[in-house]
Amino acid sequence: MTAVFDPQSNNDMTTHSNGSNSSMSATSTLTSSDGHSSTGIRRDTESGHRVGHLLGLLGYTQVKQGQVRMRVDKLYQSVATFLAWKHFNERDGKVLPWLPQALEKCDFHWTYQARDTMLNPKKAVIVLKWGIE
Numbered sequence: 001m002t003a004v005f006d007p008q009s010n011n012d013m014t015t016h017s018n019g020s021n022s023s024m025s026a027t028s029t030l031t032s033s034d035g036h037s038s039t040g041i042r043r044d045t046e047s048g049h050r051v052g053h054l055l056g057l058l059g060y061t062q063v064k065q066g067q068v069r070m071r072v073d074k075l076y077q078s079v080a081t082f083l084a085w086k087h088f089n090e091r092d093g094k095v096l097p098w099l100p101q102a103l104e105k106c107d108f109h110w111t112y113q114a115r116d117t118m119l120n121p122k123k124a125v126i127v128l129k130w131g132i133e
Helices: 072-090 121-132
Strands: 002-006 012-016 027-031 037-044 050-058 061-064 067-070 108-116
Touching: 050 072, 050 121, 072 108, 108 121
Parallel strands: 050 108
Antiparallel strands: 002 012, 012 108, 027 037, 037 050, 061 067
């Protein structure tokens, strides 16, 4: 698993995992039987897993009186989302003991990216637009 957090690039944290603690390799677009392709779900060419992207728009910092302040209450949401993603991808049963068995035949994994919107609706829309392009 690789996690990148760079406060100089809009507080972007990008994490990739294919369930074996390694970075996601190249992907190819899936095409359905009727010929329609999906850009939201891809197939990892190395592992063969289907891969979707989870974009978390979370406001865990806020600008007040010209200073950026951490919102600890909002940070918990970010951590909980990250842990849920991590447990799903790694089929980890520490929190949900039934999860590994429920996902035994599932070939779907997520990439996860958390973006700090700084509790600013305009920034959230810009980040969402960037994330789906």
